[in-house]
Amino acid sequence: MLYKQLLGTENQNNLKLLSIMNKTIIININGIVFHIEEDAYEILKNYMTEVKRHFSNSADSLEITTDIENRIAEMFGEVLLKDNRQVIVEQDVNQVVEQMGSVADFENADNDNDHAPYISEPDKRRLFRDPDDHLVAGVCAGIANYFNIDTVWIRLAFALFIPVGGSGLLLYLILWIIVPKATSRADKMAMKGEKQNLQGFKKNFEDEMSSMRQNISNFGDEAKPFVYKARDFVGDFFHHLGVFFNGAGKVLIKLVGIFILLASFSAAVFLVVMFIGILAFHADFGDHFFPFRIIKNELADQVILTSFIVAFIPVLTIILVTFKGIFNVGSVGKSTGTVLLVLWLCSLGMLIFFATKIASGFREQATLTETVSVKPTKNNTYYLKLNDLKYFSKEDSIRLDIKNKFKGIVVTDDDYNDFHNGPRSVTLYVERSDVSTPRLEETFRANGANYEAALYNARNTNYIFAQQDTVLKFDYTLRHRPNMSWHAEEVFLTLKVPLNAKVIIDQKLDNYIQGVNLYECRDLNRRDNKANFTIYTMTDNGLQCKVDTGTVAKKDSVAIDTAKR
Amino acid sequence: MIVENTQTQMRKGILEYCILSIIAKGETYASDIIAELKKAQLLVVEGTLYPLLTRLKNNGLLTYNWVESTSGPPRKYYILSDEGRKVLEQLDTTWEELAFAVQTAIGDRKSK
Numbered sequence: 001m002l003y004k005q006l007l008g009t010e011n012q013n014n015l016k017l018l019s020i021m022n023k024t025i026i027i028n029i030n031g032i033v034f035h036i037e038e039d040a041y042e043i044l045k046n047y048m049t050e051v052k053r054h055f056s057n058s059a060d061s062l063e064i065t066t067d068i069e070n071r072i073a074e075m076f077g078e079v080l081l082k083d084n085r086q087v088i089v090e091q092d093v094n095q096v097v098e099q100m101g102s103v104a105d106f107e108n109a110d111n112d113n114d115h116a117p118y119i120s121e122p123d124k125r126r127l128f129r130d131p132d133d134h135l136v137a138g139v140c141a142g143i144a145n146y147f148n149i150d151t152v153w154i155r156l157a158f159a160l161f162i163p164v165g166g167s168g169l170l171l172y173l174i175l176w177i178i179v180p181k182a183t184s185r186a187d188k189m190a191m192k193g194e195k196q197n198l199q200g201f202k203k204n205f206e207d208e209m210s211s212m213r214q215n216i217s218n219f220g221d222e223a224k225p226f227v228y229k230a231r232d233f234v235g236d237f238f239h240h241l242g243v244f245f246n247g248a249g250k251v252l253i254k255l256v257g258i259f260i261l262l263a264s265f266s267a268a269v270f271l272v273v274m275f276i277g278i279l280a281f282h283a284d285f286g287d288h289f290f291p292f293r294i295i296k297n298e299l300a301d302q303v304i305l306t307s308f309i310v311a312f313i314p315v316l317t318i319i320l321v322t323f324k325g326i327f328n329v330g331s332v333g334k335s336t337g338t339v340l341l342v343l344w345l346c347s348l349g350m351l352i353f354f355a356t357k358i359a360s361g362f363r364e365q366a367t368l369t370e371t372v373s374v375k376p377t378k379n380n381t382y383y384l385k386l387n388d389l390k391y392f393s394k395e396d397s398i399r400l401d402i403k404n405k406f407k408g409i410v411v412t413d414d415d416y417n418d419f420h421n422g423p424r425s426v427t428l429y430v431e432r433s434d435v436s437t438p439r440l441e442e443t444f445r446a447n448g449a450n451y452e453a454a455l456y457n458a459r460n461t462n463y464i465f466a467q468q469d470t471v472l473k474f475d476y477t478l479r480h481r482p483n484m485s486w487h488a489e490e491v492f493l494t495l496k497v498p499l500n501a502k503v504i505i506d507q508k509l510d511n512y513i514q515g516v517n518l519y520e521c522r523d524l525n526r527r528d529n530k531a532n533f534t535i536y537t538m539t540d541n542g543l544q545c546k547v548d549t550g551t552v553a554k555k556d557s558v559a560i561d562t563a564k565r
Numbered sequence: 566m567i568v569e570n571t572q573t574q575m576r577k578g579i580l581e582y583c584i585l586s587i588i589a590k591g592e593t594y595a596s597d598i599i600a601e602l603k604k605a606q607l608l609v610v611e612g613t614l615y616p617l618l619t620r621l622k623n624n625g626l627l628t629y630n631w632v633e634s635t636s637g638p639p640r641k642y643y644i645l646s647d648e649g650r651k652v653l654e655q656l657d658t659t660w661e662e663l664a665f666a667v668q669t670a671i672g673d674r675k676s677k
Contacts, residue, residue: 029638030638032637058616060616060619060620064616067595067619067641068611068612070637071595071596071615074636074640077636078636081636100612101610101611101612105613106613
């Protein structure tokens, strides 16, 4: 596109001439930079404005004007090279204009296009806001005009949808913003599907839109053929999509369009609410859900922003394409499309960057093992239970004054339920102890960017294990310090009990214990079906299910027993 | 006025045929097309060619490749698509018929 970059550098070429020096301007035509005299620039600018206005009615306006601009840039380049000059003067511009032809020449050529088989000037209706029949902004009247039905039905539909989460109101506001007002006579005729015989009514709106497109498309300055191709592809895509929908032109497709629009609007609203909710109000979506758990660190805001863009742009594109393709309103210029595409790709790239950055925090793994002694019990019996008590950090207990206010009261954990949705961080094994005393081995494992960090993360976790006589209470989760991000911390517990120890396992531990099947064992003891615990005996081969006959069930008999049933 | 109109109409009718024919010779840049058309005195200004090319392209008769240029922005080099080739063949036939018809009509008149 043509635009001024700098004013006021003196004309280097004609310094020696006595004539009044002309100001030189640096302009940029689709990425090619030229020095041009101010007078020449004015002529060129007026010419291009006229050309753009002339082609603004055409669907291919941008492509045609870009072709012309590129050619002008090329001709300038050639003339400068030929005369070995640096500055474009008035004469050059006039020559170029002469070669390219004035708008009057174009109009002569166009006059006969009316009969051309390729141009199909559609008499289809276009969606506008109706300024002549409006309660608020004329959105409903415009839609009614578009579908050629009575306005009252559309208004009724919007009114009915207002209580549904305000969606009617929101849709109205969005349409108010997107749908242009019918300002000119041509607009109003198009809105009501009347034939436009008068070419003279040029659409102010389209002029504005095309000038807006031009502003945006400056980004193509450094354009390489690839960008051109991408832009043309996007343009062609919308073009063919538009042709397809116009050709089909069926009510069905419009209904599908409305459905797509509603779905995309809800998706967009959902995304925006999520985004604002997270960023502005720090809404807590829980540490338990995977994506939120992992990004709880200093990158969170950027990650959320880029995720939002990555998700929002496709939705926005669907909305715009649907509007353009089905309702023939709004404008997805090739450049707008490209800008969105580039923005989306950038965000996607950033998201991948963040993902690798976060993933690099998981590169190394470290484990460390601690052994906790367990007091031997009198009759060599151990009750294994799940602990659902709430534990407070030191700060919390001081803040809440636990000692005084909750004296003698047991606080159970709100978060706790049988299947809490966090990642399972606790795994319990029961093995035979080589020595006569029982003990518990706690192996902590965590990931980190390097080994030291991983070890630090593993050390920063805490597991609560409590023994009350014969009852061993296992906490359901690892505790780690607040504000620490998740690094795949896990703890593997190995309870080593002496030979012939009686191990009674609470049914609630089923999710955590490995190596034995509590339900299978319980089924063998049918009388105890209601029992919420299972009894095992420690043998040389590990835990064996204790069947209520009193004998230890061997593997073979278990199989037969199961087969009989 | 009417004469002028008829002349333009006649030119217009064969303009697209000529453009397709020129492009059928191989990859062609817009200004090459212009040069040939100017030689044939079919077109005087370049500006009118670009809408035509865009329209032919959008109708699937043409495609183009971007080629880097030393003297300016990348250039579009146009080529005929398969469909364009078919259309051109049809136009060839039509042209022969027309030429024959005109020849016959003129021949009759001139021989009088």
